[in-house]
Every structure is written in structure tokens, then in C-alpha cells.
Amino acid sequence: xxxxxxxxxxxxxxxxxxxxxxxxxxxxxxxxxxxxxWSHLTEEPEALGRQEFRELVSRLGVLLAHLLKWEHxxxxxxxxxxxxxxxxxxxxxxxxRRNPGLAARFNEAxxxxxxxGVDQALRETDLALRQLPAACPWSFEEALNPQGVCDTSGxxxxxxx
Numbered sequence: 001x002x003x004x005x006x007x008x009x010x011x012x013x014x015x016x017x018x019x020x021x022x023x024x025x026x027x028x029x030x031x032x033x034x035x036x037x038w039s040h041l042t043e044e045p046e047a048l049g050r051q052e053f054r055e056l057v058s059r060l061g062v063l064l065a066h067l068l069k070w071e072h073x074x075x076x077x078x079x080x081x082x083x084x085x086x087x088x089x090x091x092x093x094x095x096x097r098r099n100p101g102l103a104a105r106f107n108e109a110x111x112x113x114x115x116x117g118v119d120q121a122l123r124e125t126d127l128a129l130r131q132l133p134a135a136c137p138w139s140f141e142e143a144l145n146p147q148g149v150c151d152t153s154g155x156x157x158x159x160x161x
Contacts, residue, residue, distance in 0.1 A: 013040045052099050053109065056092065060113025063088035063143060064136065065120035070150045071137075072127055079156050086152035089144055106140045 013020045020037070027035035066085045070077060096102060102109070114136035121127060138149065146153040 013037060049101075052095070052102060053105060056095055056102055056105075056109045057112045057116065059088050059092050059095065060109055060143070061116025061120060063092065064114050064117030064138075065124070067138065067143060067149050068117060068121040068127075068132060069125055072121075072131060073125060076125075082150060082152065082156050085150045086146070089146055089152060092144060110136055110140050110143070 012023065020040070023035070024037060024041060027033075063085060066081050066088070070081055070085070117136075118129070118132055121132065122129060136143075142148050151158055
């Protein structure tokens with residue numbers, strides 16, 4: 001491939017990402033490797049993988065914040081917290097069905113998600129940092145278990161022991 005074609009592809013990637021994607025998909029469908037922008041093509045799947053991991057961490061953060069609130073402020077438990085826990089558990093399960101490769105990063109996701117969750121719980125409550133565990137008190141499996149902390153396996157009323 002000549003230098004001018006590389007410059008056009010790079011400009012297209014930087015200036016018109018959607019157009020670049022369309023061009024690359026057409027080249028892939030045509031099996032025309034001479035039209036492929038290899039340097040950027042290798043970056044995009046990596047970026048998509050990072051995006052899926054960030055979604056997992058974000059959802060874990062919301063889930064863990066609500067589990068912390070559920071455990072540390074039982075007198076304030078409400079239907080909204082219950083529904084948020086259920087929603088995040090279901091969304092995380094769906095994300096993992098679509099991306100089973102994320103399993104290799106569960107520990108990292110839990111650590112990052114717990115940090116996010118602690119910050120969120122502190123913002124949304126009158127809890128002090130010293131009142132919350134320094135490390136996540138739940139394993140990945142425990143946090144996602146619908147019959148565990150904040151039992152979401154049934155209706156709102158069943159969440160209370």
C-alpha cells in the first residue's frame with residue numbers, strides 16, 4: 001500500500017470514524033486485504049474489549065454500592081434499592097453470557113467495582129468510610145447470587161428475612 005493511501009485511511013479514521021468502519025467492513029466482506037487499515041483495525045477490538053470490562057466494573061460498582069447500603073442501613077431499605085440490585089444482577093449476568101472471556105478478569109473487576117461502589121455508597125448515605133469494609137466482603141458469586149444478600153429471587157416483600 002502506498003503512503004498516500006495510508007494517509008487517506010488515517011484521515012478517514014480520525015475524521016470520519018463511521019465512514020471508516022463502513023469502508024473496513026466492505027473490505028472485509030470483499031476479502032480485500034489491500035484496502036484494510038491494519039494499524040487501526042487492531043486497536044478497535046481491543047477498545048471494544050476495554051469497553052465491555054468498563055461496563056462490568058460500572059455495573060458491579062452500582063450493585064456493590066446498593067449491597068453496602070442494604071447491609072449497613074437496614075432501616076432505610078427500600079423498593080428502589082431492591083430493584084436496582086435485581087437490575088444490576090440481571091444486566092451483569094447478561095453481559096457475562098455475551099462475553100464469557102470476562103471471567104478471567106472477575107477479581108480485577110470486583111476490586112475496581114468495590115472502589116466505585118464504596119464511593120457511591122458514601123455519596124448517597126450518611127455512612128463514614130470507616131463504617132465500610134476495607135475490602136469487598138462478597139465474592140463475585142455471592143454478589144451476583146439472587147438468593148444471597150438482598151434476596152432478589154422473588155418479589156420485594158421476600159427480600160426481608
